[in-house]
Amino acid sequence: MADIGHDAADYAPPAELEEVDLYHAKSWITKYVFSQDAKVIGIQYALTATAIGLVALVLSWLIRLQLGFPDTFNFIDAAGYYQFVTMHGMIMVVYLLTALFLGGFGNYLIPLMVGARDMVFPYVNMLSFWIYFLAVLVLVSSWFLPGGPTGAGWTLYPPQAIMQGTPGREWGIIMMLLSLALFIIGFTMGGLNYVVTILQARTRGMTLMRMPLTVWGIFVATILALLAFPALFVGAIMMLLDRVLGTSFFMPHIVELGEHLKYGGGSPILFQHLFWFFGHPEVYIVALPAFGIVSDLISTHARKNVFGYRMMVWALVAIGGLSFIVWAHHMYVSGMNPYFGFFFATTTLIIAIPTALKVYNWVLTLWKGNIRLTLPMLFSLGFIVTFVNGGITGLFLGNVVVDVPLSDTLFVVAHFHMVMGVAPIMVIFGAIYHWYPLMTGRMLHEGMGKFHFWITFLGAYLIYFPMHYLGFLGMPRRYFEMGETSFVPESAATLNEFITVTALIVGFAQMVFLFNLYWSRRNGIVAEKNPWHANSLEWQTPEMPPGHGNFGKELPVVYRWPYDYSVPGVEADFIPQNVPAGGTATGAE
């Protein structure tokens, strides 16, 4: 770690670190395709994630059509339905959210925000993207192979995932496991880059506690991912061997279609442990960058410093640590020892403390702030509300006795969509409205944005709020159709129709958003420099969008934390990080 000298004066000693040799692209191909510039790689990640995310969005419409109007669409059969559910879940969690937050925002923002010219290993960074891209292609290929994609559910539980009768047993499951293994390898390359860049390539004056919370969120999430993904990797390799070579890591003695299989001696529960040892940290891999980004959005658009910055950092770290000892709350119904259940319920509820602390701090940041209802602010507010909602249902589910009847019902689906679906997506939208001017030099269209926000926010509530009730009624998740079920009243079907219609409307609003992204690139209002009057370094670059190498001839020197908004006695209501007391900005030339 660097030694921090606490000089009394405002004097910045000359740089001792010699300038890095930047890789300079020579052709169009190396500039935009096999690029080593983190900003380009970030955009490549974001576009790929969005593209595959659109596939998952369409799949969700198909799922909803079947649930809302069973026996209506004969192009959806049971096998297809399971494939839709599986691919929707896996794509959204791993290939969209994880890739977009860490690969997309991580790449674009980390070097800019810590004042570096690029990631420390640009070449490895490029490889990381292309391996991710390959993973997506492998995943998509399963649609074109015999049997189609796997329908095992996104949790891929064996033994059913690799047995006859589960769709995609032939190739789909193989492609899924291969694709996950590739994703993990690619992510590890990128992840090492993110942490090392944050730890070692910060510009002078950028101490750890002067980093924007966005960087903190991405940093902690990346460490979680580096430590959690190996568990999924091991699980994927073992299941792959079970499927392809006939080993029995996860396969017990089992009878299939009246026939004893050659398998025997494996433990399906072992897979569940491996999967959830990854799976629970995974939800925070998505949540922590969202926490970080939203803190910055709220502070900037309420013109106030983040309340309790230090607590916010510690809470991120605490949540990250705790998230490794709660995984079995996903396995309460797997028949585990009751003492285990007690342990995991306790740890699960403890996580609520640092999480609640963050929520209070966001609210207190808003308190008496000069709140501007810009689009990023609207989405941030939407996030807080949705996240609190989903977090509270999480507390229900964390208790074993409450969870047992609710497990595998739509209540769980509603919980995790609120907390992991809608809430982080809200932050992603807010972040895009916030940083689009930096990336393109133009603002997104305000009217279309408002339309997008209100439909998405209200729509999400109309979709997921009623879904909790369906879960209470005992409506199970992952059922193709309910058939004759005495405990589910008629009205549930009506509610399901309503949810489906709303989901389609919300889906349409996303098309407006995509159109806005496309349209504003040419026709949006030209953004002034630093349009939100933000303090962090990414807005202080000499050009906007930032050019190759990010900063001018010299790297900026950082004199303050990024939250000097509305400082008493200062005329402007913001002081960028690279402005010394009474001086002018550094590194902007």
Add this chain to the structure above:
Amino acid sequence: MSFFSELTAKPWLPEQATAGGLNVRALPPMNVGRTALKFFLGVASVLFFMLIVAYAGRMAFEDWRPGPTPWLLWQNTIMLILSSMALQWAHYSATSGDINGVRVGLFAAGAFTFGFLTGQVIAWQQLGTSGYFEATNPAIAFFYMITGLHVLHLAGGVVGWTAISSKVWSGARTAEVRESIALCTIYWHFLLVVWLVLFALLFSSDNLDVLLAICGIK
């Protein structure tokens, strides 16, 4: 200042705001590789830890049938220890500027590593043709998978070793390769430790009782 004490800074206080807190002593660039390696070793440790836990968890079942313990593994273990020692020698020579020592160390490390890798392959073959082999016996499957992943990690190291060696034999001075040899040596030591743990716990004999004791089950 260490990572953790830096976390106690209060950047909003006026005296900590504009004044101090500049990274005065810039980090030497070589630390980048070292930090990356540390994190990577963390990732690899989790990977092998998961494998060990999975293996041990499976062992605790009643129907556990221990696999054979190929005698060859002892020899391979010695090979790996020697390769680590040879790299340490190369590292030592590089710090004291002795390019011949570097060459000897690197060459010996390569040879012993090659010995280990071929030894592992032969052990796989021996096991495959012995009467014990049975894909559905978890002990056998675990053996192939875990040793295979370990070999893959070592193979990754061999790529680095090749790059360093080609530099050294095309006339690089010790100062140019010192840091990469140091990193390479750390990696080899790490893989040696991993192997020793795997070997001692899982493959040297039927250690079910020991493992159960470690886990506090017995």
